[in-house]
Amino acid sequence: MRVYLAGPDVFLPDAAGRxxxxxxxxxxxxxxxxxxxxTTESIPDAWRALPEARFIALCNEAHIQGCDAMIANLTPxxxxxxxxxxxxxxxxxRALGRPIYGWSNDPADFLARSTTFTGAVPDAAGERRDGEGMxxxxxxxxxxxMIDGAILxxxxxxxxxxxxxxxxWSDLSAFTRCVAALAG
Amino acid sequence: MRVYLAGPDVFLPDAAGRxxxxxxxxxxxxxxxxxxxxTTESIPDAWRALPEARFIALCNEAHIQGCDAMIANLTPxxxxxxxxxxxxxxxxxRALGRPIYGWSNDPADFLARSTTFTGAVPDAAGERRDGEGMxxxxxxxxxxxMIDGAILxxxxxxxxxxxxxxxxWSDLSAFTRCVAALAG
Incomplete structure (x- = not known):
């Protein structure tokens, strides 16, 4: 089974080692x-005339299309x-309908992280809004x-x-749990 | 033509007015x-037994499937x-292969915004990395x-x-340009 390893891991100093x-x-x-x-296996000639960023985007889309599942690094x-x-x-x-697993090295839930980031406090109704009212x-x-919903x-x-x-950005215990679950 | 209006606009205080x-x-x-x-037109009974967040996620996926195009609010x-x-x-x-337009009320490019956010300075090779080396x-x-590449x-x-x-979060001039381009 081919698994696409999505994540910001590509931005690490030693991306090849990762x-x-x-x-x-x-x-x-x-x-x-x-x-x-x-390296993407078959690249249409037309892609090579594109700016590098667009070329990379199309190659990654092709990688996903060629994989049976995805494991995504959700670390904020x-x-x-x-x-x-x-x-x-x-x-x-998700639109391709194949299984997706996610892992994160931050166990806080989205509300907790968003609250920390925005400094929002609950209003009279118990809702929290950021400085722009969002x-x-x-x-x-x-x-x-959408992310949790799709994965589940x-x-x-x-x-x-x-x-x-x-x-x-180095602990791979949660990643390993994804791999084991997908392989199991 | 049915157009899905993606964006954080759902989080605005007056989302219905928006x-x-x-x-x-x-x-x-x-x-x-x-x-x-x-409201989603046809909702499978099984969805109603799910937690609200998962129900919303499936409804939004159904909305996208039922649309011919997307206009997405990319404002950071x-x-x-x-x-x-x-x-x-x-x-x-993008996986469905239908046209996507994006609009943003922040004209700065991604590097400029990421630099402001992280405080990164160029290294000897001209690259910028954040405090974690990313x-x-x-x-x-x-x-x-991936976003720009997919839209283009x-x-x-x-x-x-x-x-x-x-x-x-109120200026709709860039949104209107998307609508005009898609309709044109």
Missing amino acids: SARLKAICTAHGLTGIFPLD FRGPSADAGTVFEIGYM LLEAFGMHDNL ASGGAIFTANPSPHAR | SARLKAICTAHGLTGIFPLD FRGPSADAGTVFEIGYM LLEAFGMHDNL ASGGAIFTANPSPHAR
Whole structure:
């Protein structure tokens, strides 16, 4: 089974090393991990004339199309939610109807993280709004309800860990739980 | 043509009023706007047994499936990127292969916003990394390359406006440009 390894892991200083570590865990469970930076097998000539960013986007879409499942790193990235590219890819895979698992090294729920980020306090109705009046979601989900909803509806699950801050981008225990669940 | 109106607009204090304003602009251009909070036409009985957040997620997925195109509000939301729910929906629609337009009331590019958010400074190689060593994308795109790439590959476009801060969530000039482009 081919598994697309979505996440901001591509932005790590040693992205190649990270790719190798994630793939080794997949291999140990009988799965084939596909990292976003992997070479795409068949690339239409027209793509090569595009700006690099658009070329990368199309290659990643092709990777997802060629995978049977996805494991997504939902560790919050520059705000209360997961990395935008990862979230896009979850939506893409969800429309394909294949299983999606998520993992995060921040066990706090979305409301807690959004509250910390915005400083919102409950109003008389118990709702929280940010400084611009925008409501905070309060459903007890890990992230925006579209993300949790899609993962659960796809047959997947979300696993979290709570490593110390310095291990935020190195602890792979929650990732490993995703791999084991998908392989099981 | 039915158009799904993705965005954090659902979190506005007067989300119903916002829905009406967006739909009126669509109607004036011969399009039918579908707002996430609209009632879904046919709901399987099994969905009603789910927690509310999961029910909403499935209804929104059904809305997207029932639309011919999407117009997404990409105005940055609690961080440098667009709202996570909106980004998920862009990914979903992209996998369906239908046109997606994006609009934003922040004309700064993704690198500029990410730099402001993280305080990153260029290193000797000219790259910028945040306090955790994670690279900042530097492609001149409006947001993460998956978002811009998908919108452009779908045949759509991104329009921006630069309203004063108090009009950040009320200025609809960039939205109107999306509607006109899609209707044209």
